[in-house]
Amino acid sequence: MPLTEKIKKDVASLREQINYHNIQYYTFDNPEIPDGEYDKLLRELQKYEAEYPELISLDSPTQRVGAEPLKAFGEITHAIPMLSLGNAMNEEELHDFDRKIKKLIDEDEIEYAAEPKLDGLAISVRYENGILVTAATRGDGKVGENITQNARTINTIPLKLIGKNFPAVLEVRGEVFMPLSGFHKLNEDVLKNGGKAFANPRNAAAGSLRQLDSRITSSRPLEMICYGVGVIEGATLPDTYSEMIDWLQSFGLKGSPERAVLKGSEACVDYYNKIAKKREQLPYEIDGIVYKVNRFAQQKELGFISRAPRWAIAHKFPAQEVMTTLHAVEFQVGRTGAITPVARLEPVEVGGVIVSNATLHNMDEIQRLGVREGDTVIIRRAGDVIPQVVSVVENLRPEDSKKILMPDHCPVCQSDLIKPEGQTVVRCSGGLYCEAQRKEAIKHFASRKAMNIDGLGDKLVDQLVDENLINNPSDLYKLGVDELSNLERMGSKSANSQ
Ligand SMILES: [Zn+2]
Known part of the structure; x- marks a missing residue:
C-alpha cells in the first residue's frame, strides 16, 4: 500500500497517544489505560513503522531501545x-x-x-x-x-x-x-x-x-x-x-x-x-x-x-558510607551452626551511629571483596540493616596485611566444620552440643517472632547458658523461682539490652 496522508496522520496520532500514556505511566505513576491497551497502540505503531521505515523519527516512542555503541562520548558545553x-x-x-x-x-x-x-x-x-x-x-x-x-x-x-x-x-x-x-x-x-x-x-x-x-x-x-x-x-x-x-x-x-x-x-x-x-x-x-x-x-x-x-x-544527612580500618575477622556461630565471618573495625560513625563490626557473610564474599586483615575498607550502613563491607581501598593496603583463613574447627566448641557440596555456608557439626548454637536456639525460641518471651533478652540467655541453668528451650520452663529471682538480680541490667 502506498504511503498516504491518512497513514501519516494515523502514525502521528498513535505517537501522540503513546507519548501521553508513557508520561502518565512513568512520570506521574497514574496510568489511564490498561497495559494491554497500551501494548496494542505500540504494536500498531510498530507495524506502520515496519511497513514505512521512512516514517521513523527520533521522537517516536519506538526509538527508546538504544543505538549502536559509540567509540567515545563527545563533549557538550553548557551555555549556562x-x-x-x-x-x-x-x-x-x-x-x-x-x-x-x-x-x-x-x-x-x-x-x-x-x-x-x-x-x-x-x-x-x-x-x-x-x-x-x-x-x-x-x-x-x-x-x-x-x-x-x-x-x-x-x-x-x-x-x-x-x-x-x-x-x-x-x-x-x-x-x-x-x-x-x-x-x-x-x-x-x-x-x-x-x-x-x-x-x-x-x-x-x-x-x-x-x-x-x-x-x-x-x-x-x-x-x-x-x-x-x-x-x-x-x-x-x-x-x-x-x-x-x-x-x-x-x-x-x-x-x-x-x-x-x-x-x-x-x-x-x-x-x-x-x-x-x-x-x-x-x-x-x-x-x-x-x-x-x-x-x-x-x-x-x-x-x-x-x-x-x-x-x-x-x-x-549523616553519611551512610565511610572508610575505616578492618583490624581482624572473627567467626561467629549461628543458630543452625552457620559460621559467619565478622569484621572487627576501627570504630567509626556511619549512618548516625558508631559501628565497630560489619558482616562479611561468608568466605565467598571475602574472596569476592579481596579483603585482608589490616585493609582500609568502605563500610555502609543504611537504616536498620547490619553494616556491610562494601569494598576495599587497595592502594591503602599495609605491608603487613594478612590473608583471612577459614578456621579448621568451630571456634566455640571445636567440633568439625562441614560444607555441603554446592553451598557457600560452612557449619559447625556440633549441633546442640555447641554452646553457641544452644544460645542462639534459645534466643530464637524467646524472640518476638517465636514465643515472644518478655524480658528474655540476648544477654540474659547468654548468662543462663553460661551458668549452666538451661541447655535447651524446654529448660526455660523448668527454671524455679529461686533461680529466676537470683537471675533477676544478676541479669536485671542486661535483660532489656538486646
Ligand atoms: Zn560449634
Whole structure:
C-alpha cells in the first residue's frame, strides 16, 4: 500500500497517544489505560513503522531501545554552567544560611522550596520545539559528556514534551538515579552472570548512564527527577521555583514527589526531620535535603559566591558510607551452626551511629571483596540493616596485611566444620552440643517472632547458658523461682539490652 496522508496522520496520532500514556505511566505513576491497551497502540505503531521505515523519527516512542555503541562520548558545553551547592552539615549552619539571606535581602521571613537531594548524577537535557535533541552530564560544570543516546532510553525523560505551551528551547536539569528495587535486581543479575556487583545505586546509575553502548543503558532501570533549568527561549519562567517545577511537570517532566514550600528555617528543620524518618521507606536513595529561596527575584538579588549560588544549600544527612580500618575477622556461630565471618573495625560513625563490626557473610564474599586483615575498607550502613563491607581501598593496603583463613574447627566448641557440596555456608557439626548454637536456639525460641518471651533478652540467655541453668528451650520452663529471682538480680541490667 502506498504511503498516504491518512497513514501519516494515523502514525502521528498513535505517537501522540503513546507519548501521553508513557508520561502518565512513568512520570506521574497514574496510568489511564490498561497495559494491554497500551501494548496494542505500540504494536500498531510498530507495524506502520515496519511497513514505512521512512516514517521513523527520533521522537517516536519506538526509538527508546538504544543505538549502536559509540567509540567515545563527545563533549557538550553548557551555555549556562551547572552549579554545585554549598552544604550545611547541621541545623546551626542551616539557621546561619537563613540569617545571612534575611540580612542580604532585608526580609523577616524567607520562603524556601525544599526537596530531598537524590544520590545520582546531574544531567542537562535540551528540548527544541518540544523534541529532545541533546543530553549532557554535568562534567566539570562547564563542559559535560554528550550522553544523548543514553538519555533517550530513560522512560521519565520524554522524547517529546506534551502540552502546547512549552518554550521553543528548554534546557532542563535533573538528577538521574536508579531506584532501589531496580538496583537490587540489577545486582542479582550481575552476580548470577559472574560479574562484580555495584557498590551502591549511585555507582550503578553512573555506570549505566556512561555506557558507550546505549542498549545496555536501555536495560537499566534509570529515572530522572528535574530540579532546574538552563537556557530557555520563547517563554518566561514563572515567579517561583515551586511554580517552575509545576510548569515543567505540565510538559511531562517529573519533579520530586516530596517537594514542599516552607516559610523560615525552623520549618526547614521540621521538613528535614520528617524526610529523615521517611528515608528508609523512599524507593530511592537520598543524601540530604536541598533548600532554595523560592522567589526567583530574590534568587537574582542574592546571586553567587564563586561558583555556588547564595540562594541554595544542601543539608546533608549523616553519611551512610565511610572508610575505616578492618583490624581482624572473627567467626561467629549461628543458630543452625552457620559460621559467619565478622569484621572487627576501627570504630567509626556511619549512618548516625558508631559501628565497630560489619558482616562479611561468608568466605565467598571475602574472596569476592579481596579483603585482608589490616585493609582500609568502605563500610555502609543504611537504616536498620547490619553494616556491610562494601569494598576495599587497595592502594591503602599495609605491608603487613594478612590473608583471612577459614578456621579448621568451630571456634566455640571445636567440633568439625562441614560444607555441603554446592553451598557457600560452612557449619559447625556440633549441633546442640555447641554452646553457641544452644544460645542462639534459645534466643530464637524467646524472640518476638517465636514465643515472644518478655524480658528474655540476648544477654540474659547468654548468662543462663553460661551458668549452666538451661541447655535447651524446654529448660526455660523448668527454671524455679529461686533461680529466676537470683537471675533477676544478676541479669536485671542486661535483660532489656538486646
Ligand atoms: Zn560449634
